[in-house]
Amino acid sequence: MSTRSLYVSADTPVHRLTARSKIGLATALSIAAFVFTTPIAVGIVLAVAFGALAWAGGLRNLRRVWFIVVALFVVGFVVWPAFTPARGPTVLATPLGSLSSYELRFALGRSFRIVSFIIIGLAFVSATSNEGIVRGLRSIGLPYAFCFAVGTALRLFPTFLSAADTVRQAQEARGLDLSAGNPIERVRGYVPLLVPVFVNAVRQVNDQSMALEARGFDTRGERTFHGKRPLAGRDWIALALATLIVVGTLVGRYGFGVGAL
Amino acid sequence: MREVFTMWRDTRMILLVAVVAAVYAAILLPFKVFTILPGLTSVRPANAFPVVFGLMFGPAAAWGSAIGNLIADIFGGTFGPGSLGGFVGNFFFGFVGYKLWGNLGPLSSGEEPNMRSIRQVVEYVLIAVASSAMCAVIIAWVADLLGLVPFSVLAPIIMVNNTLAAAVLGPPLLYLTYPRIKDIGFLYPELLADEELSAAGASRRYVAAYGLLVVSLVWLGVGLLVGTGAAPGTLTVGLVGLVGFVLVLAFAIIGAERLSAILERAGARPAGRNR
Numbered sequence: 221m222s223t224r225s226l227y228v229s230a231d232t233p234v235h236r237l238t239a240r241s242k243i244g245l246a247t248a249l250s251i252a253a254f255v256f257t258t259p260i261a262v263g264i265v266l267a268v269a270f271g272a273l274a275w276a277g278g279l280r281n282l283r284r285v286w287f288i289v290v291a292l293f294v295v296g297f298v299v300w301p302a303f304t305p306a307r308g309p310t311v312l313a314t315p316l317g318s319l320s321s322y323e324l325r326f327a328l329g330r331s332f333r334i335v336s337f338i339i340i341g342l343a344f345v346s347a348t349s350n351e352g353i354v355r356g357l358r359s360i361g362l363p364y365a366f367c368f369a370v371g372t373a374l375r376l377f378p379t380f381l382s383a384a385d386t387v388r389q390a391q392e393a394r395g396l397d398l399s400a401g402n403p404i405e406r407v408r409g410y411v412p413l414l415v416p417v418f419v420n421a422v423r424q425v426n427d428q429s430m431a432l433e434a435r436g437f438d439t440r441g442e443r444t445f446h447g448k449r450p451l452a453g454r455d456w457i458a459l460a461l462a463t464l465i466v467v468g469t470l471v472g473r474y475g476f477g478v479g480a481l
Numbered sequence: 482m483r484e485v486f487t488m489w490r491d492t493r494m495i496l497l498v499a500v501v502a503a504v505y506a507a508i509l510l511p512f513k514v515f516t517i518l519p520g521l522t523s524v525r526p527a528n529a530f531p532v533v534f535g536l537m538f539g540p541a542a543a544w545g546s547a548i549g550n551l552i553a554d555i556f557g558g559t560f561g562p563g564s565l566g567g568f569v570g571n572f573f574f575g576f577v578g579y580k581l582w583g584n585l586g587p588l589s590s591g592e593e594p595n596m597r598s599i600r601q602v603v604e605y606v607l608i609a610v611a612s613s614a615m616c617a618v619i620i621a622w623v624a625d626l627l628g629l630v631p632f633s634v635l636a637p638i639i640m641v642n643n644t645l646a647a648a649v650l651g652p653p654l655l656y657l658t659y660p661r662i663k664d665i666g667f668l669y670p671e672l673l674a675d676e677e678l679s680a681a682g683a684s685r686r687y688v689a690a691y692g693l694l695v696v697s698l699v700w701l702g703v704g705l706l707v708g709t710g711a712a713p714g715t716l717t718v719g720l721v722g723l724v725g726f727v728l729v730l731a732f733a734i735i736g737a738e739r740l741s742a743i744l745e746r747a748g749a750r751p752a753g754r755n756r
């Protein structure tokens with residue numbers, strides 16, 4: 221699994237939307253993937269999500285996580301029939317058990333839903349920078365201190381990732397073997413790796429707190445922001461589209477039984 | 482539960498949230514001991530962090546674990562509606578530890594969690610099991626509600642992963658790091674004033690602590706019975722989860738931490754600490 225940011229630096233129409241609009245669209249598509257249960261209906265949502273991912277230039281990210289996507293699809297497809305009542309004609313009979321048409325469609329629908337969620341999330345992070353994610357959290361009304369912590373964590377993450385790798389190399393040079401022994405011994409082998417990373421990280425907190433407070437950092441006062449980005453015409457269109465998707469999905473599903481098994 | 486909100490007034494606690502989140506995500510993503518289901522679940526050493534951090538940093542560890550898991554989802558390509566369950570589950574993974582430490586009556590060591598005695602290790606392992614169960618049931622409940630993976634498949638996997646890493650790695654990590662963190666003065670009772678910490682009498686603290694312990698395990702057990710169809714009646718995983726979650730919130734609200742009193746008794750924290 222890669223540990224680099226999945227953000228794709230590009231100037232696509234998806235990138236140009238504010239984080240708030242992208243959150244709105246991602247939420248709307250997720251609701252559609254959740255509400256529908258037939259493989260065809262969820263498959264349409266999945267196709268739209270794929271389109272958004274491709275439009276945002278995120279297909280290369282899909283190549284980085286394809287293994288997870290396939291694994292989740294297969295696990296969902298194998299597991300869900302065991303938790304579904306058998307109805308309709310049998311479509312597959314094996315010595316281990318049989319699969320009815322209802323079980324097949326139910327499992328396919330659920331597996332498409334899992335993949336849809338992943339693709340929608342992937343499209344969002346492909347088109348939204350870390351700063352954009354934090355701005356998005358702030359724009360949906362989360363407290364400033366929380367957003368500040370998320371933003372700081374996102375900035376510190378690559379630093380600690382690099383520190384963890386450096387410590388691993390140093391400890392391996394001293395003879396640490398993380399792949400030797402039984403599972404318990406292997407878990408315990410991580411102690412010499414975790415302690416230096418952790419203690420080093422915590423030591424920085426005091427210096428950073430003082431630096432912040434010296435610059436007047438205070439989470440209790442009302443804050444103003446430089447460069448606040450208002451919603452542009454394309455954002456209003458995106459939010460209208462998101463609303464349309466949600467309303468259309470709910471009316472179609474619960475009013476007319478569209479996409480229901 | 483007051484400290485979960487009041488901690489956001491303190492700059493060092495806010496930075497601890499960020500550091501815990503970043504360290505958790507930085508260890509969570511690249512390092513895994515072994516894989517259980519390829520691409521889906523592995524035993525990861527980072528799963529020890531929320532419990533260990535929780536005992537030292539209290540509410541900052543709860544928020545940090547939640548945010549760290551979210552960052553791991555964002556960088557790992559699994560960000561989505563299921564991340565909500567991961568956020569809440571990991572919050573409680575870090576939250577349960579500091580609420581239970583010192584509040585388990587005869588099962589508590591009554592000492593600081595520096596892992597210098599067998600009683601401390603026993604108390605720690607009990608807390609690691611409860612925290613792991615709490616995290617497992619919440620994540621599996623949300624995943625089941627979203628129709629991603631059935632509760633009875635996901636909950637035992639997360640429970641085993643978390644318990645193994647937390648129980649095996651936690652005691653040596655605390656043994657090595659707790660004294661250092663205490664020397665730096667970054668234990669949560671040293672950063673938060675009395676009025677920022679929840680206060681409760683002994684009986685209420687015990688009820689809340691045992692409530693959290695019992696609910697996490699009973700929720701797991703009943704959820705598995707209902708999820709596998711072994712339980713009769715009209716119970717559903719969703720309903721069991723709803724009742725369980727409401728009870729967890731209730732016990733979380735009425736409970737209080739104990740480490741501040743333990744430190745005061747040891748002379749490591751002034752009684753009636755004010756900001």
